[in-house]
Amino acid sequence: MELPTPGTNMKIYWAGDLSTQITDGADYLHGDQYGVINDLTHGVMLQPAGTATNNGTKGNPCLVADVLGDFREELLVRTADDTAIRIYTTTDLTPHKLFTLMHDAQYRCGVAWQNNCYNQPCYPSFYYAGDMDFANVLPQLNAKPTLWMAGDSIMQSYAPEDKPVTGWGEMLHTLAQGDAVCCAAHRADCPFPQEMRYELPGLVIDNCAMAGRSSKTFREEGRLDDIATHIRPGDLLVVSFGHNDANRAKAERYVPADAFGESLRPFWDAARSHGAVCLFASPVAMREFDGASVCHPSFAAYREAMRAFAAEVGAPFIDLGAATAAANTALGAERCKARYMWVGAKQDNAHQQSAGACRTAQAFVQQLLQDTTPALDVLRANFK
Numbered sequence: 001m002e003l004p005t006p007g008t009n010m011k012i013y014w015a016g017d018l019s020t021q022i023t024d025g026a027d028y029l030h031g032d033q034y035g036v037i038n039d040l041t042h043g044v045m046l047q048p049a050g051t052a053t054n055n056g057t058k059g060n061p062c063l064v065a066d067v068l069g070d071f072r073e074e075l076l077v078r079t080a081d082d083t084a085i086r087i088y089t090t091t092d093l094t095p096h097k098l099f100t101l102m103h104d105a106q107y108r109c110g111v112a113w114q115n116n117c118y119n120q121p122c123y124p125s126f127y128y129a130g131d132m133d134f135a136n137v138l139p140q141l142n143a144k145p146t147l148w149m150a151g152d153s154i155m156q157s158y159a160p161e162d163k164p165v166t167g168w169g170e171m172l173h174t175l176a177q178g179d180a181v182c183c184a185a186h187r188a189d190c191p192f193p194q195e196m197r198y199e200l201p202g203l204v205i206d207n208c209a210m211a212g213r214s215s216k217t218f219r220e221e222g223r224l225d226d227i228a229t230h231i232r233p234g235d236l237l238v239v240s241f242g243h244n245d246a247n248r249a250k251a252e253r254y255v256p257a258d259a260f261g262e263s264l265r266p267f268w269d270a271a272r273s274h275g276a277v278c279l280f281a282s283p284v285a286m287r288e289f290d291g292a293s294v295c296h297p298s299f300a301a302y303r304e305a306m307r308a309f310a311a312e313v314g315a316p317f318i319d320l321g322a323a324t325a326a327a328n329t330a331l332g333a334e335r336c337k338a339r340y341m342w343v344g345a346k347q348d349n350a351h352q353q354s355a356g357a358c359r360t361a362q363a364f365v366q367q368l369l370q371d372t373t374p375a376l377d378v379l380r381a382n383f384k
Contacts, residue, residue: 011121016094035077051077065111066101146204151240153211157196168360169207173198203382214244214253215263233275242283242302257301261309277375279316285325287349295328297321323363
């Protein structure tokens, strides 16, 4: 059956060549309306029988949407006797591969509102046509966010010769989706040799933490500048200091507790000025127990100053100090030695071995997954 020039009443993505078709009746203004799919190039591609469209002169189907999911759309029309709804799906082969249109927020929202109201065709937020450049299709789905990590020795990645000391930043990737194919390497353009970059299928973790640094010396040595040079919109920056800021004996590191918030502000500014998200994690608890065998969060004044600053600027706050203190209490003082650097004659209640670093990373992820800040959705999606 040959049809006259199609109208523009209702589009449908039906063909395998990424072109757009029209769904109408043969004469949707004057004849029977049954949902034929056609265009000038392909002619009639679907001619339903025993069906009817809606809305009088508009002749709309019940729904046109990518409901089954291969990036082409399905046609939903009622039977002429109103006893059922039929779903028609294309059998036109295609050499193209694309995620479902419902992955696109604009398209998905359009399907929801149009199916409840005027029932007009919905369009994705990207250009869809036979000459489309797939490199421009939802680039945010191809983009891989980077979680930048700024902190001290408790977070740092350590070289094999430094073991068994381990930082929680080097264990974080083990809790992420796709860790089996994680690639770890030093970033070639980073001037700081301890930096390590962990590339996962959906996330890059770039650990820039360095032992002995406070929020002050980290900045003064240009380490924050290195992050700011590379951080991009959609990235995240987690900041965790306090151990060295509290060290009065080393004036070059020391930051008074009442100035700690302002010492954290440049990290916040660096992230926000580049369209990234900044979150703060309180200092990891040391292996210190009171007479009742309870481990309390360490550096209380710095923990509270960080919390207050995060609240002031509206940044997410991960209370890593409280979480790790609770984990220590649950394990007990003696068994906790296996998490900290109690190795041979060494009795270090601050730095951690692999077991402790793993537990701290777990505490971070657990709190992250419990957080409801929308800006952290992309990060949460990458953890188990």
